[in-house]
Amino acid sequence: MSLVELKNLTKTFGGLLAVNDVSFSVEEGSIVGLIGPNGAGKTTVFNLITGNYIPDTGEAIFDGKDVVGMQTHRIVNLGIARTFQTIRLFKSLNALENVLSGCHCRMKSGVFASMFRTPAQRAEEKRVLEKAMSELEFVGLKDQWDTQADSLSYGKQRLLEIARALATEPKFIILDEPAGGMNDQETQELIELIKAIRERGITVLLIEHDMSLVMKICEHLIVLEYGAVIAEGDPETIKNDPRVIEAYLGADDDLL
Ligand SMILES: Nc1ncnc2c1ncn2[C@@H]1O[C@H](COP(=O)(O)OP(=O)(O)OP(=O)(O)O)[C@@H](O)[C@H]1O
Ligand SMILES: [Mg+2]
Structure with missing residues (x-):
């Protein structure tokens, strides 16, 4: 069963199409990765789910309800929690x-x-x-x-x-580059932590540049490029997808 269903989400900033007709689902109890080159629109997709941004068009269905236009605190009350790419602590x-x-x-x-x-x-x-x-x-x-x-x-x-x-007490947690700034040992511990979060019955969606981490823990991956979904599937399929390999060519890291 899908806990989250994004349907045709689009978001523009001025003339820039940051998220372009994005649709995907997240199965309840899964760990799903949202990947793609810098500026692909990953964080913007998160911001559309959490009420930080309102999409130009589209729906973000969580647990049967469209959360588009809801205030962020109501979305938290429904059971969506997040972390930020740029840490926001007191x-x-x-x-x-x-x-x-x-x-x-x-x-x-x-x-x-x-x-x-x-x-x-x-x-x-x-x-x-x-x-x-x-x-x-x-x-x-x-x-x-x-x-x-x-x-x-x-x-x-x-x-x-x-x-x-x-x-x-979320049902769904979204993590924006949780391994950013972590050393190897911390990253290994993070992998165990994310698995333990899922063991608690919490569904996980994460953005991550560390491909080895993503490949180890995600059972499903969605790849964004220029705001649009270019591929979706299990890690093995994604690793061998020609469009994904091309999207990452020229990236500064040896990502795949
Ligand atoms: N508030 C905003 N105002 C204007 N442009 C924005 C805003 N937020 C994001 N963008 C632009 O939208 C595009 C997608 O940005 P986003 O941050 O979603 O990408 P990303 O995939 O998370 O990238 P990264 O891997 O670098 O974090 C980029 O071109 C970015 O500059
Ligand atoms: Mg980002």
Whole structure:
């Protein structure tokens, strides 16, 4: 069953066609990779799913509902979480506080309960703190709960963003270049982490330039070039697709 169905999404910026009639589905419980050369439109597709941008045309169906035009917080409440290509953390807050900001959307206490610190509200605070700590532990940052976000290494900041996204209790997580800035060992650990996220029943869509990572964990790949889908299939098929090989020729990395 498809959890996500993108239908004919198009987005232009001025005269630039950044996303050109893109349609694809993401099966529930899968790990899917969205790949393509720099500027192909990958991040823009993410931004269309998460409500950061509104498409010119098309639909983004999540769990049976079209999320186009919905506010980002409503989309988060529906169960879509994301991380960013350019890390967006509260730099001067510690790791735990950053994850707590993700928990916020699942808190039930109203203003009255918060002002008068009712027993129900105290119980909820405790539950939320435990939840935030458990997400830090899940990504391997439990011991650094008190470290200010911008004192963490780049790789660990990416893990912290993942913990914050998981704290929103998503059904679907989208990761924009999660291995960016990670060393080899961190990348290996990230592979295990992404598998563990899927084990929790969360469907994963990721953009990644590290082809060895993508080939190892994705069961399905979608390739974008100049805003359009040029190929789709399992990693082996994609690796041998002449259009994909051509799209990557001239890229500075030995990607495929
Ligand atoms: N807010 C914006 N305003 C104008 N142009 C934009 C905007 N966002 C993206 N673009 C342009 O749209 C195109 C697609 O950009 P996008 O960031 O989606 O590519 P990408 O595939 O994520 O690339 P990269 O691998 O470099 O991250 C690029 O030409 C980019 O310059
Ligand atoms: Mg991008």
